[in-house]
Amino acid sequence: MSAHATTTTPQVEKLTIAQAVKAALRQEMQRDERVIILGEDVGKDGGVFRATEGLLDEFGERRVMDTPLAESGIVGTSVGLALAGFRPVVEIQFTGFVYPALNQLLAHVARFRHRTFGRMHLPMVVRMPYGGGIHAPEHHSESYESIFLNTPGLKVAVPSNPYDAKGLLAAAIRDEDPVIFMEPKLIYRAFRQDVPAEPYTVEFGTARVAKEGANLTLIAYGAMVRVAMDAAEVLQKDGVSAEVLDLRTLNPLDKDAVIGSARKTGRVVIVHEAPRTAGFGAELSALIMEHALLELLAPVQRVAGFDVTFPLPKIEGHYMPSAARVVRAARAALEF
Amino acid sequence: MSAHATTTTPQVEKLTIAQAVKAALRQEMQRDERVIILGEDVGKDGGVFRATEGLLDEFGERRVMDTPLAESGIVGTSVGLALAGFRPVVEIQFTGFVYPALNQLLAHVARFRHRTFGRMHLPMVVRMPYGGGIHAPEHHSESYESIFLNTPGLKVAVPSNPYDAKGLLAAAIRDEDPVIFMEPKLIYRAFRQDVPAEPYTVEFGTARVAKEGANLTLIAYGAMVRVAMDAAEVLQKDGVSAEVLDLRTLNPLDKDAVIGSARKTGRVVIVHEAPRTAGFGAELSALIMEHALLELLAPVQRVAGFDVTFPLPKIEGHYMPSAARVVRAARAALEF
Amino acid sequence: MPRTTIYEAQTIRLQILMPDGSVDRSLMPTVDDGQILALYRGMATMRAVDEKALKLQRQGRMGTWAPLRGQEAAQAGVAHALEPEDWIVPAFREMGVLIMRGVPIHHIMTYWVGDSRGAVHPDFPRILPTAVPVGSQLLHGAGIGMAMELRDEPHAAVAFAGDGASSEGDFHEALNFAAVFKARTVFVIQNNQWAISVPFSKQTVVSSIAQKAHAYGLPGIQVDGNDVFAVYVAVKEALEQARAGRGPSLIEAFTYRMGDHTTADDASRYRTKEEVESWEAKSPIARLRLFMTAQGLWDQAQEENLRTEVEGLIEEEVRLMESRAPLEPGSMFQHMYADLPWNLKEQMESLQAEVAS
Amino acid sequence: MPRTTIYEAQTIRLQILMPDGSVDRSLMPTVDDGQILALYRGMATMRAVDEKALKLQRQGRMGTWAPLRGQEAAQAGVAHALEPEDWIVPAFREMGVLIMRGVPIHHIMTYWVGDSRGAVHPDFPRILPTAVPVGSQLLHGAGIGMAMELRDEPHAAVAFAGDGASSEGDFHEALNFAAVFKARTVFVIQNNQWAISVPFSKQTVVSSIAQKAHAYGLPGIQVDGNDVFAVYVAVKEALEQARAGRGPSLIEAFTYRMGDHTTADDASRYRTKEEVESWEAKSPIARLRLFMTAQGLWDQAQEENLRTEVEGLIEEEVRLMESRAPLEPGSMFQHMYADLPWNLKEQMESLQAEVAS
Numbered sequence A, B: 001m002s003a004h005a006t007t008t009t010p011q012v013e014k015l016t017i018a019q020a021v022k023a024a025l026r027q028e029m030q031r032d033e034r035v036i037i038l039g040e041d042v043g044k045d046g047g048v049f050r051a052t053e054g055l056l057d058e059f060g061e062r063r064v065m066d067t068p069l070a071e072s073g074i075v076g077t078s079v080g081l082a083l084a085g086f087r088p089v090v091e092i093q094f095t096g097f098v099y100p101a102l103n104q105l106l107a108h109v110a111r112f113r114h115r116t117f118g119r120m121h122l123p124m125v126v127r128m129p130y131g132g133g134i135h136a137p138e139h140h141s142e143s144y145e146s147i148f149l150n151t152p153g154l155k156v157a158v159p160s161n162p163y164d165a166k167g168l169l170a171a172a173i174r175d176e177d178p179v180i181f182m183e184p185k186l187i188y189r190a191f192r193q194d195v196p197a198e199p200y201t202v203e204f205g206t207a208r209v210a211k212e213g214a215n216l217t218l219i220a221y222g223a224m225v226r227v228a229m230d231a232a233e234v235l236q237k238d239g240v241s242a243e244v245l246d247l248r249t250l251n252p253l254d255k256d257a258v259i260g261s262a263r264k265t266g267r268v269v270i271v272h273e274a275p276r277t278a279g280f281g282a283e284l285s286a287l288i289m290e291h292a293l294l295e296l297l298a299p300v301q302r303v304a305g306f307d308v309t310f311p312l313p314k315i316e317g318h319y320m321p322s323a324a325r326v327v328r329a330a331r332a333a334l335e336f
Numbered sequence C, D: 001m002p003r004t005t006i007y008e009a010q011t012i013r014l015q016i017l018m019p020d021g022s023v024d025r026s027l028m029p030t031v032d033d034g035q036i037l038a039l040y041r042g043m044a045t046m047r048a049v050d051e052k053a054l055k056l057q058r059q060g061r062m063g064t065w066a067p068l069r070g071q072e073a074a075q076a077g078v079a080h081a082l083e084p085e086d087w088i089v090p091a092f093r094e095m096g097v098l099i100m101r102g103v104p105i106h107h108i109m110t111y112w113v114g115d116s117r118g119a120v121h122p123d124f125p126r127i128l129p130t131a132v133p134v135g136s137q138l139l140h141g142a143g144i145g146m147a148m149e150l151r152d153e154p155h156a157a158v159a160f161a162g163d164g165a166s167s168e169g170d171f172h173e174a175l176n177f178a179a180v181f182k183a184r185t186v187f188v189i190q191n192n193q194w195a196i197s198v199p200f201s202k203q204t205v206v207s208s209i210a211q212k213a214h215a216y217g218l219p220g221i222q223v224d225g226n227d228v229f230a231v232y233v234a235v236k237e238a239l240e241q242a243r244a245g246r247g248p249s250l251i252e253a254f255t256y257r258m259g260d261h262t263t264a265d266d267a268s269r270y271r272t273k274e275e276v277e278s279w280e281a282k283s284p285i286a287r288l289r290l291f292m293t294a295q296g297l298w299d300q301a302q303e304e305n306l307r308t309e310v311e312g313l314i315e316e317e318v319r320l321m322e323s324r325a326p327l328e329p330g331s332m333f334q335h336m337y338a339d340l341p342w343n344l345k346e347q348m349e350s351l352q353a354e355v356a357s
């Protein structure tokens, strides 16, 4: 499944997404001493999801910094660190706790290059686990990619598997511009995958065809790729060949892949966890219509989170987009 | 144009949008002593756009409060004030300065009713001038409605004229749920309109047909309604009858009006100032496709801000959607 | 005067009840035996609820739980100083305060099993829901205190947060707004030495949160947070000031989080057993028991009776919690707005169809 | 000890040069005549630029301008203490600092007419752009100071903000991060008594911003901000500490905004002429001139020469600013990312087609 670079004898290791994130952090820190990590509990504790485990021991307190509990402070000081030559990789503990940092992200991080006529820029990464489905407490299950996508100047990556997690994170760290890196915590440890032991990057703006298909396109990213794959399997049993497109980065977006697949199949279902209204599905849907209206055989369907506050664990299962929901939307598209 | 309530002898006054805002604030404060105003410079100075001028003198320091310079503080204390029985109307000086308050807005204001199983709720309004075109300094020209629209639990109103400004603001203040009230500063004083002197409300979720038309629908809100109207006039000269829909509130959205008009004309152009990608135009476009695909004669067009940081005054004119741009998009739809 | 002192002030630490159970009589509040017994009972109940919750969590019958073990005195002392009309603005570890205020334990647990019906209790309209986003609730406490001041209501709000929260910008804004608007608010910071794995020494270089009050012009005091009398006295005084419109205060209860941060945490990764043990010796419950025993107020038999009684109570509360009808999935739509807009209606209907099928 | 003092706070105010031009010799820094003349020249230039900008604005040749009149000593004192390798993190009223550091005046003006080519100057890569969102730049200053500390570079960052900014959460987070990470940062707060129409007394109930340092464990001092020597001494000392890795400091320059907040403001709506006049008597420029005259360093002829020279310089700078080729509309796309993604490329092309037609 992982279309990894064709090295001659690739040494591989079986990693979860969380481990792949850690591997990328470690290798990029080895490669480039300007790379530093800041966040809450990233030091001794190794991060609440253990994505920075062992890095303090390996790189020391000057490169792996437990900060005071203040997200604006973390992102804001990272701006200064980046301007002074570091390449900060920030961990925000959960997407629901990035809000205090939004002023820094929207008013400064996204704009430094533009506002200085290109003379200053911010090579920094803001990592954050996102999404629901793990029975976490309130405010721990958010998916707020929309904010970042309506903010020019940020890039947004959302890996769906260990291979991409490692390669996209390495690419993000090497990028000269700020990247929001959203990690699907639902599948942080859900499965392992062969991942090259060597450092490598996955290019931003290149979607991955997770499954080829002819009758219908399912577009997803992050944790929802698995849901889309499950749905595709169900549909296959009914003789429907669904293509599954994993966007990998939402900005830059692989427009050609999106439009191309939509044109090919004429039917599209978009899946994301964030609330439906003004979610990124709307952008994808609009874009497809703008470029493929005449090829569309049915309205582009959106399977998304409901327009509600993410519910507490007892009923969160009903919130999460499921394969069944995707299948239902696919049928609606097929029967339109 | 203003389809105001049919009172027998309506006493009217000619007001600008800024004056209409002030009139609504004043009358609602007279009606209900729980209504209080908080913000930066709202007192003696009467607000940097004079929307609260005279209110300190009339209602005193306990109801019109100049606060310390801290947006999170303003919104966060308003949450407490609302829980304890007040109806705070917050002024954020510019939309570009609401970011420090986003944690309070997204993590608390939008959710109090949901998180308390409906037992606590927040009748509060957050007013903010938005948008560009007035040669303001950096960070003073933002249009960030997208954030609020992907945040369930908030309502969002954007008046385009004095009549609606007064009626929608009165409705917002009387609403039991939190309302983001975005005021189009480009046209704060651009024109006057007859507005009833008496208090009245404009119902949320009811779009206004600013101009009836048959060949094409232009959908806009706030300052862009005028741009759409100008474009409609140009089109009229070419014999194209454009309908102009003024959304008035983006959440709740008048879906029937949007879909109805799209079905009727088959061609739609959406206009907004916010950056195009993941802007609210995407949601409208997706929604129209979902409900009117077969009636569409052309892809729904979006005329929006570019995907850039709002530029400094010298070139901001090139950023702002113009009637010419709308006309061009309309032609593209007509010639599709 | 070319080099002038423009500000001079001090920060005080208050302690009354020592770890050995002795007290400083000169500072001892006037509390009768019934009050002392109520404090002890409250603290014992908190401890038992905490232990039960951890047990339930291991059995898969409880969601994430944030143990309050070690902070019983800090919470009991505050709760005891409150009047029914005062407002409570908790962070997320204040189950002890709620228990002592009489909120049914099964109700509190309902929230922590992940059911929003437990978020707030209809009989306690002045107790706000748990606040997970660290620090932000302090502004709600400031705002409520502003409301009390604006209406000249003789009530106050107590707003809670931890040492970690003191680093957030909202801490700053809350204390400043409260001071500027003379909010009837008492800020209680339980400095339990840890913010998950980050020790207090990495939150700030100052050695007390109380001294941060100098930035805002409100009284700040540190109390031994494991000393229920010191907490009670300090909070009571601060509340009286606040209720009378004499302004807000900041109280730092210097205590220790004996347990893991939450059931999702493993504190042994980042702190030593020795440290934890050194604080065990300062136990808030044991020292009150020593005091009560020395006073002839308490004996082994009473202790055992209490334990049995509390355990029985908790079993019953767990039963009540678990016997509650399951939460309707559709409820997630119903409390978004006063009314149900078309998009939520559509989505609710589609979910209901899905659940039915 | 049941009631112990755990912290004793003191805040100092420093003043050297009095309004009448006399100085406290015991506190006077070692500055030679050349330095004094440079300070005066810098302040006079700031004043002249400010006046010119206001004139241009009235003629429609300048965008919104934030006059710094009254704050010349605060800015000159800081600028003079800086070394070329130090970083400058301005708010939005620090044109004076930039002028004294040698940033060409026409370049500074370019920004304020609304052209982003003036935001930062290629020869001054350590001067950050104007920060309009109040307070948030202080964190950038803290971060740069952290970088200097991490790399043990003997340089420091100076981060500016106003009294209003001290209420923002970012002020708190910046000072705390700086202290915790021993950032080589000096925070200079120009307390000019007003945040647009809100007086300092409504920002906070404390009487000095310097005393807020007690919350963070860093030295805080108030200086007479209209006294260029006091500002210079305090900042120089703080910078030396910072550069040597001995930690950050907070300096409050107590001064006054003599003009409107910006050209979009009318200060007569909210403050009295008497107040403004009372501060005119404390003028930073006049008192230095009195001092220099008393020292025999300055006379009327020199004053007139300087005025003529500065005016000529400014005319030339305005000419340079106004003769610059207009900004390309397409530039708005070019600096969003290192590369140009497809959406920006499409949008740029559509704009270029529009402009061409």
Ligand SMILES: Cc1ncc(C[n+]2csc(CCOP(=O)(O)OP(=O)(O)O)c2C)c(N)n1
Pocket (backbone or CB within 6 Å): A040, A069, A071, A093, A097, A100, C093, C132, C133, C134, C135, C161, C162, C163, C164, C165, C166, C192, C194, C195, C196, C257, C261
């Ligand atoms: C804004 C925000 N950032 C991060 C978190 C994750 N988090 C939850 S509790 C906690 C530590 C809180 O420490 P403290 O304030 O001392 O309270 P304590 O847990 O000790 O009671 C963190 C980092 C959060 N809930 N909110």
Ligand SMILES: Cc1ncc(C[n+]2csc(CCOP(=O)(O)OP(=O)(O)O)c2C)c(N)n1
Pocket (backbone or CB within 6 Å): B040, B069, B071, B093, B097, B100, D093, D132, D133, D134, D135, D161, D162, D163, D164, D165, D166, D192, D194, D195, D196, D257, D261
């Ligand atoms: C976050 C934010 N809120 C509000 C504003 C609008 N605003 C610009 S300057 C200003 C007052 C600033 O006062 P102060 O910090 O004392 O600086 P001064 O203007 O006196 O130099 C305000 C409210 C802003 N720019 N940024």
Ligand SMILES: [Mg+2]
Pocket (backbone or CB within 6 Å): C162, C163, C164, C190, C191, C192, C193, C194, C195, C196, C257
């Ligand atoms: Mg703690």
Ligand SMILES: [Mg+2]
Pocket (backbone or CB within 6 Å): D162, D163, D164, D190, D191, D192, D193, D194, D195, D196, D257
């Ligand atoms: Mg000021």
